Amino acid sequence: MKKLNLIAMLLFVAVIVLGFGAIAHAADPVVPAASSGNELMLADFDTGDKPNNVGGDFGAWDKDPNDDTQGCQLSFETDDAKGETGGYSIRLNYDVDSPNPAYNGFWMKLNGEDATAYNTLNFFVKGDAKVGFTKRFKIELKDMTNKPSAYIVSGVTDQWQKVSIPFEKFRRIENWNSLNEFVIVFDDINTSPKTGSILVDDISLSKQ
Numbered sequence: 001m002k003k004l005n006l007i008a009m010l011l012f013v014a015v016i017v018l019g020f021g022a023i024a025h026a027a028d029p030v031v032p033a034a035s036s037g038n039e040l041m042l043a044d045f046d047t048g049d050k051p052n053n054v055g056g057d058f059g060a061w062d063k064d065p066n067d068d069t070q071g072c073q074l075s076f077e078t079d080d081a082k083g084e085t086g087g088y089s090i091r092l093n094y095d096v097d098s099p100n101p102a103y104n105g106f107w108m109k110l111n112g113e114d115a116t117a118y119n120t121l122n123f124f125v126k127g128d129a130k131v132g133f134t135k136r137f138k139i140e141l142k143d144m145t146n147k148p149s150a151y152i153v154s155g156v157t158d159q160w161q162k163v164s165i166p167f168e169k170f171r172r173i174e175n176w177n178s179l180n181e182f183v184i185v186f187d188d189i190n191t192s193p194k195t196g197s198i199l200v201d202d203i204s205l206s207k208q
Contacts, residue, residue, distance in 0.1 A: 038207040040118060042182070043108060045201060048076045048088040052203075056109035060092065063103050070095050072104035072186065081124035081160045081201035089124075089201035093131075094186040097194035103187035105137075108203070110179040112144065118205035121165045121182075128197040129158035136190045137198070139165075140183040143175045148183065152190060156198065164208070 043052035051057055060074040073093045080087030096102035121141065127133025135156045140148040149172035151165055167176065182203060188194060 038118075040113070040115075040205040041202070042110065042113070042205065043203040045076065045088045045090050046080070046084070046086075052108060054111055054113050056111045058106065058108035061104060061107050063101070067098065067100055067102075069098035069100065070102040070104060072106065074106060077199055079199060081126075081199075089199045091128075091197060091199050092184065092186075093197045094134075094191070095195045096186050096188045096191050098188070101188065102194075103185055105186050106184040106200070108182045110181060112178045112180065113205075115167070115176045115179050115205050118207045119167050120206045120208045121167070121170075121204075122162060122206055123203040124160050124162050124201045125153070125156055126160045126199050127156050127158050128199065131197040132193050133158070133196040133198050134186065134191045134193065136192070138185040138187065138190055140181075140185060141170045141173060141179065142181040142183070143173050144178045144180050145174055146180060147172050147174075149173050150185075160201075164206075 041053045042056075043054075043058070045052075060072040062071045064070070072095070075091045075093070076088045077091045078086075078088060080089055090106070092106055094104060096104065127135075133156060136152060136154045137156070138150055138152055140150050142148055149170035151169050153163055155161075167173070173179075184200070
C-alpha cells in the first residue's frame with residue numbers, strides 16, 4: 001500500500017512539473033521568421049515559390065498583355081545571392097523593344113508591413129552576361145495611398161551586388177507604418193539594352 005501511495009505521489013509531481021513546463025513554453029515570445037534584429041526580410045525566395053517572407057504575393061507585370069512586342073517573364077533561379085546550396089533568386093526576362101510605348105517589370109505586395117523601425121531598403125541584383133542586361137532600371141515603393149515613389153538603380157554588373165537605398169530617397173511615402181508594394185520597372189527610356197535578363201534576391205528593410 002505504501003508503495004502504491006509513493007507511485008501515485010510521484011505521478012502527481014510529474015504531472016505538475018510537465019504542466020508548468022508547458023505553460024512556460026506557451027508564454028515564450030514569438031519572433032516572426034522574417035525579422036532578425038535590425039533587418040526585416042521581405043523576400044529571400046528560398047522556397048522557390050510564393051508567397052514572400054511576409055505573406056505577400058508577387059509576379060511579373062506588363063503594360064499591355066495583348067502587345068506581344070513587349071513583356072516581362074519571371075522564373076526562379078538556383079543562383080542565390082548568398083551562395084547557399086538550394087537557395088533561389090528570381091530571374092526577370094524583360095523586353096521593351098517595341099514600336100509602342102513600353103514598360104513592364106515585377107511587383108510584390110508588402111501587406112501593410114510596418115517599416116517605422118527601419119530606414120533603408122536593400123536588395124541584391126546582377127545581370128546575365130550571356131543574355132545581356134540593363135545597367136539601369138527603376139524601382140517604386142508604395143504605401144497604402146498607392147502613390148509610387150520612384151528611385152533609379154544604376155551600375156548593375158554581372159556580379160551580385162547589394163543595393164541599399166535610404167528611406168529619405170522615397171519622398172512620396174507618407175506612411176512608413178503601412179507599406180503596400182515594391183515594384184521594379186523596365187521602360188523604354190531608362191532600359192538599355194531594351195531586351196535582357198536580371199536576377200534579384202534578398203529584398204529587405206534594415207536600420208543602418
